Amino acid sequence: MNWFWYASPQTFYPLAGRMAPWFAGAAFLLAAAGLYVGFFVAPTDAQQGEVYRVIYIHVPAAWMSMFIYVVMACWAALGLAFNTRLSGMMASALAPTGALFTFIALWTGSLWGRPTWGTYWVWDARLTSELILLFLYLGFIALQAAIDDPRRADRAGALLAIVGAVNIPIIHYSVVWWSTLHQGASVSVTKGASMQSQMLTGMLLMALAFWMYSIAVTLVRVRCIIKEREG
């Protein structure tokens, strides 16, 4: 089978239309199963009580926020290297979902932090890197929104995504180093014993659900972009 057949927006459009409902359905089923395991099967945490259950949203969202940026940068690099139109469209279709998950991770993190740490926000290394990741996503979206010519917007966004992807490890380690310098051990996300298996199951189910959701939403969004640009 020739995969490059689907590298053209015209042939990808119907394929995306056929695949999107399946991924959406899988996302729905996995989310239902994950939430059921998370809220009814998994036991209450011995130290944190019921509030720990936010991890079923928080942790998968944080994973996805980082993973989507990598995928976006890969599409961007493909687009620059092979000059394919679809790659740039995929990168722009992924960005809002990535930004959304970054925001959800920050939001649920602060909801969890209030009862557990006693504050909505601490300048912890992970929180700070996640915040900067959100800024990177918003910069990418803003740059593409500001350029009228879609091809130039794709290529400019692609370059920015690659520069961002190269910088993310540097930013992350500098922030880790900075937070260990500035604050002592006032707050640390210590894991107790190893995670209970039901908790892990719930979290993995939710992670898969988020994964399927991202694919479904990206496919729908890329269809809109194709329709907008290619009529």
Place this chain on the structure above:
Amino acid sequence: MLDAALCVVQRDLLLAWRRRGDVATALLFFVIVASLFPLGIGFEPNLLRAIAPGVIWVAALLSSMLSLARLFAADHADGTLEQMLLGASPLGVIATAKAAAHWIVSGLPLALIAPLIALQYDVPAALYPVLALSLLLGTPVLSLIGAIGAALTLGVRGGGILLSLLVLPLYVPVLILGAGSVDMASAGMGGEGQLLLLAALLVGSCAFAPWAIAAALRISME
């Protein structure tokens, strides 16, 4: 190749000299921003001493960013940039030369003025060399990374404010290491580690930024 780079640096410096007001404005901005903090926070000496490195570095970041929008704009408007793209010398070299000229005009003076601001903040004189050195190593990185953003936003709607959104998150490591070196030195632990890391960032961005700037210019000009 080196001739072309030197020629571009000379030309940009000459242009900056002809319009001294623009250069002075960015410097003045740096001084004013740094002077506003005590007015907002209060003049308790221990507090000022503690925030001085951070304030000076943030002011340097903003001031360096303000002048970025002008980096390619004039050459873009009068067609010089197009000739540079078509010319025989590699675009990366020319772009680096322009970033170097930007640093000489906007970064180097900051490193020289910073001890004066530090004096206002009652920072011990022993820290001035560390502060100046951190700015000397860090501000060229700002110019190089900023040039990527400036090239990407060339001729784009709302370019200036967009540029800050693109570039400021990428400035974070420089800010952390730069302000951190002075913090460490004032804690008596020596800032050499941070200064070395800043130097590493400088070497890394010298190696990679020219490609990115050249690619961004090609995207913007096509």
